[in-house]
Amino acid sequence: MLKFIRRRLLQLAPVLLGVSVLVFFGMHLIPGDVAQLLLGDKGTEADLQRIRHQLGLDRPVYVQYVRFLAGVLRGDFGISIRTRQPVMWEIGQALPVTVQLSLAALVFAVVVGLLIGVLAARYPRSALDTGSMVGVLVGVSMPVFWTGILLLLVFGGMLGWLPLGGIIDGSLEYRRITGAPLLDGLVAGNWTIVRSSVRHLVLPAVALGSTAMAAIARMGRSTMLDVLGLDFIRTARAKGLAERRVVSRHALRNALLPVVTLVGLQLGLLLSGAVLTETIFALPGLGRLAITSVLARDYPMVQGVVLIAAAVFVVANLLVDVLYVYLDPRIRYE
Amino acid sequence: MATAGTVVLRTPRRLAALSWRRLFAHSSFVAGAAIVAGVIAAAVFAPALAPFDPVEQAFTNQLLAPSRAHLFGTDEFGRDIFSRVIYGARIALVVGVVADGIAALLGVILGVISGYFGRRVDAVIMRTVDVLLAFPYLLLAMIVVAILGPSLTNAMIAIGIVYTPQFARVVRGAVLQVKEEYFVEAARAIGAGSVRLLARHVLPNILSPIIVMATLTVGFMIVETAGLSFLGLGASPPTPEWGSMLATGRSFMLTAPWIATFPGLAILVTVVGFNLIGDGLRDLLDPRLRGAR
Numbered sequence: 001m002l003k004f005i006r007r008r009l010l011q012l013a014p015v016l017l018g019v020s021v022l023v024f025f026g027m028h029l030i031p032g033d034v035a036q037l038l039l040g041d042k043g044t045e046a047d048l049q050r051i052r053h054q055l056g057l058d059r060p061v062y063v064q065y066v067r068f069l070a071g072v073l074r075g076d077f078g079i080s081i082r083t084r085q086p087v088m089w090e091i092g093q094a095l096p097v098t099v100q101l102s103l104a105a106l107v108f109a110v111v112v113g114l115l116i117g118v119l120a121a122r123y124p125r126s127a128l129d130t131g132s133m134v135g136v137l138v139g140v141s142m143p144v145f146w147t148g149i150l151l152l153l154v155f156g157g158m159l160g161w162l163p164l165g166g167i168i169d170g171s172l173e174y175r176r177i178t179g180a181p182l183l184d185g186l187v188a189g190n191w192t193i194v195r196s197s198v199r200h201l202v203l204p205a206v207a208l209g210s211t212a213m214a215a216i217a218r219m220g221r222s223t224m225l226d227v228l229g230l231d232f233i234r235t236a237r238a239k240g241l242a243e244r245r246v247v248s249r250h251a252l253r254n255a256l257l258p259v260v261t262l263v264g265l266q267l268g269l270l271l272s273g274a275v276l277t278e279t280i281f282a283l284p285g286l287g288r289l290a291i292t293s294v295l296a297r298d299y300p301m302v303q304g305v306v307l308i309a310a311a312v313f314v315v316a317n318l319l320v321d322v323l324y325v326y327l328d329p330r331i332r333y334e
Numbered sequence: 335m336a337t338a339g340t341v342v343l344r345t346p347r348r349l350a351a352l353s354w355r356r357l358f359a360h361s362s363f364v365a366g367a368a369i370v371a372g373v374i375a376a377a378v379f380a381p382a383l384a385p386f387d388p389v390e391q392a393f394t395n396q397l398l399a400p401s402r403a404h405l406f407g408t409d410e411f412g413r414d415i416f417s418r419v420i421y422g423a424r425i426a427l428v429v430g431v432v433a434d435g436i437a438a439l440l441g442v443i444l445g446v447i448s449g450y451f452g453r454r455v456d457a458v459i460m461r462t463v464d465v466l467l468a469f470p471y472l473l474l475a476m477i478v479v480a481i482l483g484p485s486l487t488n489a490m491i492a493i494g495i496v497y498t499p500q501f502a503r504v505v506r507g508a509v510l511q512v513k514e515e516y517f518v519e520a521a522r523a524i525g526a527g528s529v530r531l532l533a534r535h536v537l538p539n540i541l542s543p544i545i546v547m548a549t550l551t552v553g554f555m556i557v558e559t560a561g562l563s564f565l566g567l568g569a570s571p572p573t574p575e576w577g578s579m580l581a582t583g584r585s586f587m588l589t590a591p592w593i594a595t596f597p598g599l600a601i602l603v604t605v606v607g608f609n610l611i612g613d614g615l616r617d618l619l620d621p622r623l624r625g626a627r
Contacts, residue, residue, distance in 0.1 A: 018465030029481045141605035143557045145564050145577075146598030149584055157588045272472030276561055280584065290473060291565050294480045306477060310468045 001325060008318050019310045020072065024065050027299045034299060037081050068303075077304035082296045087304040090289060095308065096179030097167060098285035101277065102270050104182075104201050105209030110263065113213040114252075117220020117259075121228060122247060132217065139214025144273040148207035148280040155203060162203050165282035169196045204281040208273045212266040219262045223255040230254075257328050264320035271313055356618060363614025369607030377423040384417035388574040397590045407592040409582065411572075415593060418574035419600045425575045426556050426604055429490050433555040436494025438548050441501020446532060448502065449509030460506070463499040471496050472561060479567045486559075486575065489568035493559050497551055504547050508540035515539075542619040550612035553605035560601055576601050 035051040036043070043051070052058045056067055071077065077087035116136070120129040156164040163169075168181045174193045177184045182201060185193030227233065228251055236246045275287030282288075286305055293301035357363055376383060386404075392412035400407040406415035448459040466474065478492035512518065518535050526534070560577025562568040569575035571582070576597040583594025 014461065015464050015468050018461065019468050022465060023477065026477050026481055031483075137606060137609065138602065141553060141557075141602055141609050143560060143577075143580075143598065143601050143605075145561060146580060146594070146601065149580065149587060149594050149598065153587050153591050153594075157591075268467075268470050271470035272558075272561075275472050275476070276564065279565060290476060291567075294476050295566060297480070302477070302480065306469065306473050309470055309473055313470055314468050 001322075004325070005318070005322060008321065012314050012318065015314060016307070016311060020069060020307060021065070023303050023306050024068055025061070027303055028061060030297065030299065032297060034081065037297060072307065077307075078300035080293075080298055080301045082293065082298040082301065087300050090301065091286065091304055091308050093179060094284060094286045094289045094305075095312075096183075097283055098271075098274050098278070098287060099312075100180035100182055101201070101204055101208060101283060101285060102274055104205035105212070105270060105273075105277075106263070107209075108205050109209035109212035109216055109266070110259075112209075113216030114220050114259065116213075116217040118224055118247065118252065118255075120217070120221040121224030124225060129221075133221070136214040136217045139210050140218070142210065144207060144211060145276040145280055147210050148204065148277055151203045151207050152280065163200050165200075165280075167197065167200050167283055168193065169200075172196055204277050204283060207280070208270060208277040211273070212263070212270060215262055215266060216259055219259055220255065223258045224251060227251045227255045253327065257324065260320060260323055260327060264317050267313060267316050267320070271309055357614070360614045360618060362610045363618075366607045366610025366612075366614060369603060370611060373423050373604050373607060374427065376420050377427050380420050380424060384414075384420045386414035386417040388413065388418045388421040389572040397586065397593075399590070400592055406596040407590065409579075409590075409593050410586060413572075415579075415596050418579060419576070419596050421574040422576045422579065422597060422600060423604070425486070425569065425573065426560075426601070429486070429493075429559045430552040430556045430608070433490045433493040433497070433559060434548050434552050436491060437497035437501050437551065437555070438544060440494070440498040442505050442537075442544060444498065444502040445505025446509055446536065449506035450513060450528070450532060450536065456506075459502070463502050466496075466499040469496075472558065475558065475562060476565075476567060479562060484567045484570070486563065486569040486573065489559050489562040492562065493555050496558070497555065500551070501544070501547060504543050505540060508543045509536055512536050512539045546612065546616045546619050549608065549615050553608035553612070556608070557601060557605055 033048075034055065035048045035057060038051055039047055049058075056064055059067075068078075075088055077091070079085070080087050080090055083090060116132045120132045123129055152164060155162045168174075172193060174181065174184060174190060175188060177187055181193060181197040185191070185197055228247075233246060233251055236250045237243070241250075271287075274285060275291055277283070278285040278288040279291060286309060289301065290305045290309070292298075293305060390413065392408070395404070395408045395412035395414075396410055398404055398408040398412075404414050404416065406419060408414055409418075444459050444463070448456045469477075475489070475492040475496045478495055479488050482488035482491065513536060518531060521531055521535050559568055560575070560580070563575050563577030564581045566581070569578045571578060579597040580594050580601075583590075583592075583597065586593050
């Protein structure tokens with residue numbers, strides 16, 4: 001297993017190198033001069049030359065790329081044009097928020113999706129089955145940003161049950177440990193923080209996870225239906241096991257594999273959806289950082305955010321592959 | 335990655351096997367076709383169906399709630415939302431078709447070259463595809479839009495490029511399978527060149543997975559282009575584009591919720607329609623693709 005993980009990690013290196021090439025040269029294709037952007041309208045030609053020299057922009061592009069890559073390997077992504085802070089620092093502030101949101105969305109998607117899928121398969125052609133499958137079709141087709149707006153309107157605006165945005169009540173102060181308020185609250189044992197954080201997390205997580213939830217429910221139902229018709233399930237029933245045990249222990253585990261594949265495919269959608277969800281719910285995460293940076297033409301920040309997001313994405317996919325081996329003992333990656 | 339090295343196990347059914355009778359016996363295809371036909375009708379007959387000019391401002395009619403005069407209400411400039419939603423169907427359909435066309439065209443070219451010629455060309459193309467797949471979709475689209483400049487046309491191009499790797503993979507898999515078939519070998523034996531082999535023998539036989547993939551992705555492309563517009567990277571005001579209408583509606587969510595509700599509903603209905611058609615075609619033509627995307 002360790003050998004497999006090591007080999008997969010090694011395979012990631014060229015992919016990430018490719019991503020860095022694409023992002024770096026992509027950013028160079030954008031019209032506009034970084035030195036001009038940094039100086040604004042105030043700079044003289046001499047100032048511009050000085051800044052270009054300082055940033056190494058007067059060197060050939062390949063030299064600039066090598067310098068960029070060397071910086072990245074040291075964890076130095078340069079300085080943000082918009083905020084004048086180190087890019088890595090800004091990403092460090094934003095990443096935990098996105099990871100917390102994506103994990104919460106994933107948990108919602110998997111738990112609710114599987115529950116719906118299993119129940120629908122358990123009572124096929126019932127009203128529950130038909131109703132949930134219509135719901136699933138709608139869920140798969142709903143744009144994340146519309147789901148978010150509707151949830152905000154109903155639960156934040158009309159019912160007033162949940163906050164309208166942000167990650168935590170503005171009046172609360174807490175010690176930042178990981179940057180993810182929920183985790184920080186749990187670590188510090190501060191339940192006020194935990195409660196506030198959960199209240200702020202529910203709507204964005206549901207909005208972000210709803211598409212994946214619907215896809216998982218659909219896949220869960222079809223694989224459960226297949227598995228429930230197999231011989232070993234009949235054997236389990238024949239030997240007198242309770243139906244609940246047959247479903248939860250025998251069928252579910254075997255139906256999980258395609259669902260795990262699907263989760264792997266959904267990760268990209270989840271990270272994409274984070275950009276929209278964070279915009280709607282005013283969450284200071286990586287997605288929001290990405291869109292503000294693109295709109296402000298903050299190239300160093302865009303480079304950093306995209307590289308980190310791609311790294312998170314490929315590592316998450318690696319974890320999905322590892323989960324495969326755990327779930328299906330027949331698969332051995334050697 | 336979880337999807338790496340997908341092996342094609344079954345021959346997709348030939349297009350010829352698809353008769354209108356079978357298509358129209360498939361309930362989800364029929365439902366989807368009916369919805370999409372409705373959207374197309376709205377787009378084509380927009381000038382006749384829309385009671386008002388979609389971009390004309392009427393400051394005496396600002397933020398009116400839905401009524402008989404304005405079925406879906408009006409926005410902050412007094413524009414009739416029903417008319418804007420109807421005209422928005424034109425943009426959504428163009429977006430779906432153009433973005434899908436770009437992805438399918440580039441994907442087929444890359445997939446065919448990769449699958450047919452193999453070896454180094456294949457390795458180079460597939461590693462590039464791996465790199466593109468390592469980007470979260472929307473981030474890649476945002477970079478492309480940043481390079482080209484924000485506009486609806488560039489948003490369509492960006493979404494087309496983002497989906498190209500998926501098409502390339504599916505096409506490559508299909509080509510790998512078809513090129514081993516006897517009829518291809520026979521054609522090669524009687525002296526057919528690469529171009530003729532590809533155009534006359536390989537391409538016609540990989541059309542089903544391409545068509546299924548294309549219909550399954552149209553809906554997503556419409557949603558994601560609307561997403562780019564929502565973020566300010568696509569259509570700009572006063573274009574009646576559903577995504578940018580939603581973005582405006584967001585600011586009036588609590589006071590005039592209808593501004594965001596109806597464009598969202600329009601996206602949902604259109605995407606449901608395309609997804610139903612895609613599901614139907616997949617069941618009939620290429621059940622292997624179940625679960626893709």
